[in-house]
Amino acid sequence: MMEWLRLILLIVVGHLFRLLLKDQAPLFSFAIGIVVFIFVYLYIIEPLAHVFNLLHQFIVMSGVKTTYLVTIIKMMSISYIVHFFQLLLKDTGSEALGLLVELVGMVMLLVIAVPVIEDVLVFIVALLD
Amino acid sequence: MGDTTIIFQIAGIGIIVAMIHTILKQLGKEEYAQFITLVGFIIVLMMVINQLLQLFNRIQQVFLF
Numbered sequence: 001m002m003e004w005l006r007l008i009l010l011i012v013v014g015h016l017f018r019l020l021l022k023d024q025a026p027l028f029s030f031a032i033g034i035v036v037f038i039f040v041y042l043y044i045i046e047p048l049a050h051v052f053n054l055l056h057q058f059i060v061m062s063g064v065k066t067t068y069l070v071t072i073i074k075m076m077s078i079s080y081i082v083h084f085f086q087l088l089l090k091d092t093g094s095e096a097l098g099l100l101v102e103l104v105g106m107v108m109l110l111v112i113a114v115p116v117i118e119d120v121l122v123f124i125v126a127l128l129d
Numbered sequence: 130m131g132d133t134t135i136i137f138q139i140a141g142i143g144i145i146v147a148m149i150h151t152i153l154k155q156l157g158k159e160e161y162a163q164f165i166t167l168v169g170f171i172i173v174l175m176m177v178i179n180q181l182l183q184l185f186n187r188i189q190q191v192f193l194f
Binding site: 010013014017020021024025027028029031032034035036038039041042045048049052073074076077080081 | 133135136139140142143144146147150151166169170173174176177180181183184187188190191192
């Protein structure tokens, strides 16, 4: 239950280590930053996995096509990964590269969304005929 | 939560490497000091890459790729 508090303490400890190493060994302070990021993301992915499993079960029970849920989950995964790298790049001081990562993510989201939009259009056309 | 000792390991390696770097610099052996920093960073990078691999494997499992 109090696991998240330990995680926040870990982030603070990481920050202290970075302050300690910032002048003498900047490369190591960078490495500590990456590891803290990885720990946080590994921690928050577990509840997400639980929620996705539950959603998948509900969708299978209701008998709706699971392709839509898979599309949504893929979109969420893209925003998750993009957020990770954006924060990482912002942390190391290159915000422009982070914005580039965001651009790539947006284009990929559009590409994934196209089949769903196509389904909606086909449905509308069938309704009109 | 995973094994958090890796953060302390990296910080320890960083402090020791910075110390050795300073000592070698005082002794006038600049090139050895640079080399020690490089080796330390490569060791740390190996640890970081293992963690990153773990994260990406988990992402692939969870997000149904």
